[in-house]
Amino acid sequence: MLATEAVRELEDTARHLRVEILKMLNTAKSGHTGGSLSAIDVLTVLFFHQMRHDPSNPRWEERDRFVLSKGHAAPALYACLAQAGYFSRDDLKTLRRLGSHLQGHPDMNKTPGVEVCTGSLGQGLSQAVGLALAARLQGRSSRTYVLLGDGEVQEGQIWEAAMAAAHYGLDRLCVVLDANALQIDGEVAKVMNVAPLGPKFLAFNWQVLEVDGHDVQAIARAFAEAEQTEGRPTMIIARTVKGKGVPFFEHKASYHGVPPSDDELGRALEHLGHS
Numbered sequence: 549m550l551a552t553e554a555v556r557e558l559e560d561t562a563r564h565l566r567v568e569i570l571k572m573l574n575t576a577k578s579g580h581t582g583g584s585l586s587a588i589d590v591l592t593v594l595f596f597h598q599m600r601h602d603p604s605n606p607r608w609e610e611r612d613r614f615v616l617s618k619g620h621a622a623p624a625l626y627a628c629l630a631q632a633g634y635f636s637r638d639d640l641k642t643l644r645r646l647g648s649h650l651q652g653h654p655d656m657n658k659t660p661g662v663e664v665c666t667g668s669l670g671q672g673l674s675q676a677v678g679l680a681l682a683a684r685l686q687g688r689s690s691r692t693y694v695l696l697g698d699g700e701v702q703e704g705q706i707w708e709a710a711m712a713a714a715h716y717g718l719d720r721l722c723v724v725l726d727a728n729a730l731q732i733d734g735e736v737a738k739v740m741n742v743a744p745l746g747p748k749f750l751a752f753n754w755q756v757l758e759v760d761g762h763d764v765q766a767i768a769r770a771f772a773e774a775e776q777t778e779g780r781p782t783m784i785i786a787r788t789v790k791g792k793g794v795p796f797f798e799h800k801a802s803y804h805g806v807p808p809s810d811d812e813l814g815r816a817l818e819h820l821g822h823s
Contacts, residue, residue: 550768554597558764561631562592566793567822568627568640573807576643579652582790582803584624586728586761587695590786593767594693595628603633606660612690613663613679617672618697618726619653620805625662626650634661670703672696673723677713680721680781691775694723699731702740707752713781714753721781722774726761728790730801749783761786794819 550558565588573579595601599612616625623643630637635649642648649658653667664675673694680692700706713721725745733739742748746756755777759766767786774782790804791797794816797808808816 550597550765555765558592558596558768561596562589562764563793563820564822565592565624565627565631567817567820568630568637569623570794570808570813570816570820572623572626572640572643574810574813575641576645577807578644579623579807580620580805581797581807582730582800583618583621583697583726583728585792585794585797586788586790587618587621587726588624588627589762589764589788589792590695590724590726590767591624591628593764593771595632597764597768598771599691599693601632601661603629603661606634610688610690613676613683613692615664615672615676615679615692615694616654616662616666617676617694618669618700619666619672621695621697621726622650622652622654625654626659629659629661632661635659669697669700670705673706673709673713676721676723677709677716677718680713680718681716683720684718689720691720691722692718694721696723696725697731698725698727698729698736698742698745699739701725701742701745702736710749710752710754717779718781719778722771722784723781724761724784724786726788727785728788728792730790730799730804732801732804734801745783745785753780755780755782756785757782758785758787761788762792 601611602608654662656662676694683690757770
């Protein structure tokens with residue numbers, strides 16, 4: 549259990565990171581609002597409570613690895629990396645600019661703290677399986693974390709990787725599914741229904757946990773349980789709200805890949821208590 553002060557600190561950090569996400573998207577006039585906001589609470593717990601990592605030494609061998617498989621939510625990852633100290637917060641203003649190291653999808657060759665390049669959906673879990681296997685073969689205690697989108701699990705490669713992860717008993721692999729129920733074309737259930745997700749991963753011999761993806765205490769508890777699991781990987785299904793934190797963005801597929809306008813930014817910052 550997190551102490552009350554720790555919960556408050558993580559919630560404050562997540563609120564601040566929402567502000568950073570909205571500002572960089574508005575400056576870029578391009579990018580993905582909805583999925584970045586739905587994922588930021590999970591990423592906040594990962595980067596500022598759960599993972600072992602060292603911003604002063606991004607390639608520290610014993611670090612935990614994080615793979616943002618839903619790479620279009622890069623603004624959420626960049627906000628966390630800047631907050632952690634991997635690079636200057638001023639760099640966030642260069643999102644998606646020509647020559648910037650902060651491109652529309654994460655690039656391991658340009659951005660400190662990014663483990664793998666992720667763009668085309670469905671590939672991140674396969675990459676993470678490779679990272680987890682490598683850690684085992686090298687005798688490292690590192691854990692590997694992945695963030696998937698629920699629209700993304702419509703991709704067949706996800707299920708091949710899920711089968712492999714269970715086959716090799718990768719118990720230091722933990723996947724979080726950002727289950728916000730929306731994708732660019734509308735409701736996941738209508739585009740290509742992926743439910744029931746829990747029973748499917750259970751059938752693939754994964755441990756499955758379900759949490760409120762905006763409750764930092766519940767998220768931290770799920771990560772702690774995953775750490776104690778032996779012999780199989782863990783899937784945490786995080787029930788989230790697309791556009792979470794700004795009422796007029798919430799539950800709207802139309803904000804999947806649309807940045808906030810100047811007026812929307814002003815209203816959003818006011819709602820978040822930031823002028």
